[in-house]
Amino acid sequence: MKKLAIISECLALLALTACGASPAVTENGEKDGSESVSESSAAKESDAASGLVMQTPEGFDEEISECLKTYFTAIEQHRYAGYEETVYPPYVEVYAEYLKEREMTLETAFDSLCSRFDEDGYDSWHLTELVAEETELTEDELNNFFDAYVSGGVFDEAFVEQCKEDADEIKDIKFTLYALYEGDEEAIPIVTGSEILMLKTEAGTYLFG
Numbered sequence: 001m002k003k004l005a006i007i008s009e010c011l012a013l014l015a016l017t018a019c020g021a022s023p024a025v026t027e028n029g030e031k032d033g034s035e036s037v038s039e040s041s042a043a044k045e046s047d048a049a050s051g052l053v054m055q056t057p058e059g060f061d062e063e064i065s066e067c068l069k070t071y072f073t074a075i076e077q078h079r080y081a082g083y084e085e086t087v088y089p090p091y092v093e094v095y096a097e098y099l100k101e102r103e104m105t106l107e108t109a110f111d112s113l114c115s116r117f118d119e120d121g122y123d124s125w126h127l128t129e130l131v132a133e134e135t136e137l138t139e140d141e142l143n144n145f146f147d148a149y150v151s152g153g154v155f156d157e158a159f160v161e162q163c164k165e166d167a168d169e170i171k172d173i174k175f176t177l178y179a180l181y182e183g184d185e186e187a188i189p190i191v192t193g194s195e196i197l198m199l200k201t202e203a204g205t206y207l208f209g
Contacts, residue, residue: 052076055131063205064173064198068132071207072177076127078114080107088199088206090162094155117179117190128187129178135195137172145197169200 052073054065067086074082084092084106096106117125146160164170174195180187197208 052127053129067205075114098154122181124182125179128180132175135172135174166201167199171198
């Protein structure tokens with residue numbers, strides 16, 4: 001089975017490696033039956049346009065589930081408007097300025113993110129399943145996450161304070177993403193055990209991406 005190195009710079013920034021949670025799939029790509037997220041306890045939702053199935057534990061936050069589904073569906077469909085509506089708006093502004101200094105735009109960065117799922121020898125692919133669950137997020141891990149952005153020059157400490165004040169809740173979501181490539185018989189995990197930061201604010205639910 002092929003192994004895909006498709007995690008983009010954007011997704012890499014979202015990984016909170018200090019959390020150390022175990023992957024949701026085994027090395028050969030099969031689902032681990034001992035995983036806390038199982039079919040018997042999971043809530044499944046299908047997106048009519050893409051066929052993406054959300055697999056989450058019972059009681060998982062519905063707004064976060066919808067945000068994630070919209071985000072990954074936008075990536076599959078190369079639909080920038082869908083991507084932009086899921087990303088924390090103040091971050092969209094500062095990240096756009098960061099990219100502008102490097103003679104890039106948010107749109108071109110999004111196109112690059114989408115293309116990371118392409119692989120030679122395959123004309124098309126579609127996302128089939130997103131397995132997601134909330135993991136514990138400590139204050140140190142949250143600070144380390146923001147420090148990585150500050151160190152990278154994406155935003156400053158003032159933005160971090162604004163973000164913390166704006167957020168009613170900040171959650172760490174671990175996820176595994178499956179895709180089916182045209183010509184293959186079964187979907188494979190293309191992002192395994194990665195993590196993404198979600199913000200619940202008065203205006204809505206968003207992610208950093």
